[in-house]
Amino acid sequence: MTSSRSQMIAGMLGFSAGTFPFSYLKCPIFKGTKINLWTDNWLGNSLLELLQIPLAIHNQLRAIVADIIADGALLLPAAALMGPTAPLLDSLVWLHSSNSKLTSKLALNFLKPAVVNLPWAAVIWKSCIPPAHSFILWCIMHGKIPTDENLRRRGCINVSICSFCLRTDESYEHLFLHCPFAKNIWLWLGGLLHTPFDILSFAALLGSIPQNCSSQIHDIHLAAVIHSLHGIWMARNSLRFTDQTASLHSTKVHILVAISFSGNISTGKCIVSDANILDALLVSPHNRRVSDILMVYWKAPLAPWIKLNTDGSLIGSHAACGGLFRDHRGSLLGAFVCNIGTSTVFYAEVYAFLLALEYAAQNGWRNVWLESDSTIALLVFKNRSLVLVLLHNGWHNVCNQGIQIISSHVFREGNCCAYFLANMGHTTQGNVWLSVLPQTIQTDFFLDRSGFPRSRLP
Structure with missing residues (x-):
């Protein structure tokens, strides 16, 4: 971030530029007309830092990001950032915020990091134990x-x-x-x-x-x-x-x-x-009372709708996701698994939505019924501000693909195939498209297609 921009933001927020943690500010690419290609940290760090460009030529680097964008795509072979296919205004976002906004809570966490939660602390206190x-x-x-x-x-x-x-x-x-x-x-x-x-x-x-x-x-x-x-x-x-x-x-x-x-x-x-x-x-x-036991079914959609089931998985701090597409007869149209890397379970769930909708757009499926067992992740369809900053551009793109989406919640028992695919993502590299399901999931797929109920115990 340039010094003039730092001073401008510091004046707006009432902080001095020397004490305010400006390294936490990041610029996502939209139009790119207000983002300096070399000095702004639109990649998480500025290109000056990433490429270790000599200080002597810094003043000569005046290009903007818009100069390397053509038809919504970056003309950088190694760029790992997705640009929007439709114009959006440039904006500054807070790097470590889920909704791109700086809040007093984030500022407090920056000054005083939260205490690490101990996994056993909430377990040992039970009403049945003195x-x-x-x-x-x-x-x-x-x-x-x-x-x-x-x-x-x-x-x-x-x-x-x-x-x-x-x-x-x-x-x-x-x-x-x-x-x-x-x-x-x-x-x-x-x-x-x-x-x-x-x-x-x-x-x-x-x-x-x-x-x-x-x-x-x-x-x-x-x-x-x-x-x-x-x-x-x-x-x-x-x-x-x-x-x-x-x-x-x-x-x-x-x-x-x-x-x-x-x-x-x-x-x-x-x-x-x-x-x-x-x-x-x-x-x-x-x-258990019989009335407490729920019978969970996987339901096929009506033609021409496509049923999409997704799930995210987190083992330690390592995230993965997966999902599958089925038609009105319950037949498999395709599935995918993805190894995300270090992330959170919410990121994995939302990224599964994003990746699945991209696959739907590529295959020309315009009527998609998306089903997930994460009620929190499904809220992004009602409130787009909940989409994580790093997924803003991708989410903006899929929302402009002309896909009609119905989202609904299903219990884990009705999302077994997606659950196993998400777990499989931990053993893969990157995104993998599957035309045939693995043998370990075939039984659950057949039970879903046959309308076999699964019991959910309270």
Whole structure:
């Protein structure tokens, strides 16, 4: 960005040019008549920086972006930016904003970055688990539990030894995971719940809780971990500070009673195969009512409409997307997968819409019924300002292709084929068009075409 433009914007916003983070401003290409080809950061960085052009010739570089645009396309062989096919006004946008606007929230985040969210923090607090028990796990995960090791770090002088095994110093990893007393509890608990617990670390311990199970069983597993940690801590304190002796048997009994209590007041639901675990823990089954179970169908469109199902996938910070086109008979017209790279799930969902509509325009499909399981992403069809800045030009282009679009939401159970295609995108390079579906998706495709219902459990 030129110094004169920086001063102009600083004057408009009331900031001094020296303190205002101008590197966050970016110019998307529209007409390009007001964007300097060399000095403005329309590619994220200016060409002066990208090409390391000598300072001596900077004043001679006066070309604008419009000079290299012909018929809506950039005349740069290596350019990775899509220009609009219809004229748009040039505009300055905020680089790290989803809607191109600078807000006070973004300014605050720039000055004071947000605290990283811990994945376990929202999981350990449940209405069926006493907060005092969850607090023990919270202290452990933050390294704040007052074991001998932590007390020495705070300046307390003590002689440390494990109260259970009397073999080594007391650290919170040893006390809760590696001590023979703790190992016996985790082995007993794993046999009771038919789940082997990984006691290599506390993160691994929480990761041992099964995810693909009924909600009541998931609550029971979480409660079992938290109550066991609480039970070990209380047994340790009993040995340290009272005349009572906490045996392994009495600790197990207290843990079992607490698990049974949490399982009975859990609001989760169970399935028939959970009966053995629930009976062993003396927990009443919370069966689903038939009225709570939804039957989800994939519905074919009426001719001449084309049905388009898309989905986005995020593994870690790596995004991918996929989708498929079907006609009024449910026959496959084509499918696509795309490896996006580092991004967000919202970007992946919206990019799947954009890519799919581009494919529809290329194939001459002008009546498209788009279906997705992301209600948030579908809002871009009602409010175009929600489209991410980096997709503005592409979205503007597909909206001028003369495609009539109907958008609707479907549950994941009715979007299985697109879901599997999106996951497949993580193993591909770039965009891939498929004329034939992979063998792993053929069964779900046949079930959709046959009108076979899928059950969605609450």
